[in-house]
Amino acid sequence: MFKLAYKALVDRKMRSALTILGIAVGSAIILALIASSSGLNASISGSIEKTGANVLTIRNAGGFFERGSTSTYQLSQQDVNYLTTIPGVVAAYPFYSYGASINNGGTSLQASVVGMDLSVLSVLYQGLTVASGTFPELGDTTSAVVGWQVANPTSGTPIGLNQMVSMSVSGIKGSAGGVSYTVLASAILAPYGTALFANIDDTVYIPLQAAQFLSKSPYFTGIYVIVDNTDDVTTVQTDIETYYSTNVRVISPGQILSSIQAITGQLTLFLGSIGAVSLFVATVGIVNTMYVSVMERTREIGILKAIGYRPRQILGMFLSEAALTGVIGAFCGLALGYVISFLMGGMLGGIGGGRGGFGFGGPGEAGGVIQPVFSTELILFSLVFPVVLATVAGLYPAWRASKMNAVVALKYE
Amino acid sequence: MSVGIQSQIEKIGGNTLIVSSANQYPVKTVVAVSLEAMPRLLPLRA
Numbered sequence: 001m002f003k004l005a006y007k008a009l010v011d012r013k014m015r016s017a018l019t020i021l022g023i024a025v026g027s028a029i030i031l032a033l034i035a036s037s038s039g040l041n042a043s044i045s046g047s048i049e050k051t052g053a054n055v056l057t058i059r060n061a062g063g064f065f066e067r068g069s070t071s072t073y074q075l076s077q078q079d080v081n082y083l084t085t086i087p088g089v090v091a092a093y094p095f096y097s098y099g100a101s102i103n104n105g106g107t108s109l110q111a112s113v114v115g116m117d118l119s120v121l122s123v124l125y126q127g128l129t130v131a132s133g134t135f136p137e138l139g140d141t142t143s144a145v146v147g148w149q150v151a152n153p154t155s156g157t158p159i160g161l162n163q164m165v166s167m168s169v170s171g172i173k174g175s176a177g178g179v180s181y182t183v184l185a186s187a188i189l190a191p192y193g194t195a196l197f198a199n200i201d202d203t204v205y206i207p208l209q210a211a212q213f214l215s216k217s218p219y220f221t222g223i224y225v226i227v228d229n230t231d232d233v234t235t236v237q238t239d240i241e242t243y244y245s246t247n248v249r250v251i252s253p254g255q256i257l258s259s260i261q262a263i264t265g266q267l268t269l270f271l272g273s274i275g276a277v278s279l280f281v282a283t284v285g286i287v288n289t290m291y292v293s294v295m296e297r298t299r300e301i302g303i304l305k306a307i308g309y310r311p312r313q314i315l316g317m318f319l320s321e322a323a324l325t326g327v328i329g330a331f332c333g334l335a336l337g338y339v340i341s342f343l344m345g346g347m348l349g350g351i352g353g354g355r356g357g358f359g360f361g362g363p364g365e366a367g368g369v370i371q372p373v374f375s376t377e378l379i380l381f382s383l384v385f386p387v388v389l390a391t392v393a394g395l396y397p398a399w400r401a402s403k404m405n406a407v408v409a410l411k412y413e
Numbered sequence: 414m415s416v417g418i419q420s421q422i423e424k425i426g427g428n429t430l431i432v433s434s435a436n437q438y439p440v441k442t443v444v445a446v447s448l449e450a451m452p453r454l455l456p457l458r459a
Contacts, residue, residue, distance in 0.1 A: 004453060008453065011453070299444050300454065303454060304457075306440055307420035307421075307422060308420050406438040407440055410444055
């Protein structure tokens with residue numbers, strides 16, 4: 001029976017190939033979309049998890065999240081003092097954050113300048129290590145800790161240890177253009193990648209005091225609040241939000257992680273359903289091909305019936321032909337989907353790798369490439385689903401074939 | 414797959430067969446099939 005089905009497929013090479021292509025494309029799209037969006041999810045989750053789950057970030061309202069806010073509240077040392085008194089808070093560290101254009105041998109690199117207590121870096125970003133040099137000593141306001149990408153740009157001359165880094169800092173209140181600023185690179189960080197709202201590799205970390213001089217402002221960009229226990233994070237967040245009302249924005253990694261996971265989950269579902277539509281179209285294609293095939297082979301079916309084939313055997317023959325189309329389509333789709341998802345991963349990484357956004361790239365990557373995630377379930381699904389669909393699609397034409405009257409079929413014109 | 418007792422397929426031309434059936438469909442008829450179908454059907458001769 002399978003042999004007959006296989007021969008029938010081979011005899012109609014072009015038509016079979018096109019039907020298989022339809023199935024392959026449908027299943028490849030589903031596989032690629034789901035694998036890429038799972039990869040995106042994993043990548044975002046990974047970058048958020050790099051920021052400790054017990055760290056809350058307090059920012060002035062009207063920033064990244066609330067552009068329409070009219071709040072003019074500014075965070076100062078007073079707030080740092082208050083935040084440390086909240087039960088469950090271990091410490092509060094203020095920071096300044098600005099955009100910077102680093103001038104490096106004629107080329108300029110867009111980076112960030114963050115002013116903070118440099119000893120806190122390793123607390124904030126788990127696993128962050130120094131590639132070379134030592135952190136500036138307390139009171140040293142002329143030295144800086146330089147991110148890997150800043151020190152080793154993709155174009156331009158690398159910045160060595162104890163070399164001067166000159167840059168133009170933007171976003172400082174009261175200065176329309178960029179403010180020229182030069183620091184000494186006393187330490188270079190090892191490649192780390194991105195954490196929540198910060199691409200560590202693209203950042204120059206300067207001591208808090210230096211940032212205060214630079215901005216000439218006692219008001220901070222934000223405050224990191226370290227909570228002693230991850231279970232208390234929500235309580236502390238509520239306390240802060242109650243105290244400040246809408247004046248500040250509290251960002252919690254866990255909360256962002258769950259909301260982003262919800263979004264990417266929906267994205268996966270949405271993209272998967274697009275793939276499902278294309279697979280449905282391919283299924284209709286199989287019904288069509290099989291139906292035409294049955295019509296064309298009416299006389300052949302008549303002969304088979306006349307010489308003793310039972311309806312069940314005819315049904316089986318056509319069903320195995322449809323299933324075989326599905327099997328070949330599924331395997332081609334798996335291979336095609338594998339290739340497409342890597343191409344898509346590059347594309348998604350390009351979109352996500354923008355500076356100032358989440359920046360999903362891994363360590364040392366400029367743009368970042370999303371590694372698609374192929375779970376065993378996904379691979380099994382993309383192999384089994386097209387076969388099931390194809391078999392179901394073949395049911396009606398096969399049933400029609402099996403029900404034919406032999407004599408009528410033999411005389412079919 | 415077995416062919417019914419006394420049923421026969423006989424090739425009489427490039428794409429023409431005589432089908433003699435002694436099954437539930439007692440027919441003896443000349444049938445023209447597609448050239449592609451011939452190699453699939455001929456091995457089924459009793």
